[in-house]
Amino acid sequence: MFDRTLSVLVGAATNHWISMADSAVPILSIDISQTEFMQTVAFVHAQQVRCAALMRETSHLEIVYEDDLRQSESWQPLLDRICAFLEIPPSLAVSPVHQTWRRPYREFVSxxxxxxxxFQQSHFVDTSER
Known part of the structure; x- marks a missing residue:
C-alpha cells in the first residue's frame, strides 16, 4: 500500500505515468505533503477493500504490480498464468513499457x-501487504 500510494502521488506531481523503452526519465526531487500522503493511503485502502468485496463472488486472478510485474523476468510466468486461467493458448510476454521510475522513490522523494x-505509525500498516 505504501508503494502504491507513492506511485499515485509521484505520478500526479510529475504527470509522468509510464516510460517507454526510448523515453527520457526526468531527474527530479519532490516533496510530498505528509497530510496528502496519509489521505491518499486512506483512499488506496478504501479502494482495496471495495475491490476485494466486488471480487469476492467473482472468479478472478489477482495480479499485484509490486509482486507480479515489477521485474521483467516475472512477465512470462505471469502471462502463462493468465492464459491458463482464461483457457487460451500461451503467448509471448513483451512490452515496450518500462518501470516508470528507474530510481527508488527514496532517492528523489525528499x-x-x-x-x-x-505510514508505520498509522493503523494502515496492519492492513497493508507491503
Whole structure:
C-alpha cells in the first residue's frame, strides 16, 4: 500500500505515468505533503477493500504490480498464468513499457523517511501487504 500510494502521488506531481523503452526519465526531487500522503493511503485502502468485496463472488486472478510485474523476468510466468486461467493458448510476454521510475522513490522523494515513519505509525500498516 505504501508503494502504491507513492506511485499515485509521484505520478500526479510529475504527470509522468509510464516510460517507454526510448523515453527520457526526468531527474527530479519532490516533496510530498505528509497530510496528502496519509489521505491518499486512506483512499488506496478504501479502494482495496471495495475491490476485494466486488471480487469476492467473482472468479478472478489477482495480479499485484509490486509482486507480479515489477521485474521483467516475472512477465512470462505471469502471462502463462493468465492464459491458463482464461483457457487460451500461451503467448509471448513483451512490452515496450518500462518501470516508470528507474530510481527508488527514496532517492528523489525528499521527505521519504518522514512518509515511511507516518505510514508505520498509522493503523494502515496492519492492513497493508507491503
Amino acid at each position: 521527505n521519504y523517511a518522514e512518509l515511511v515513519e507516518a
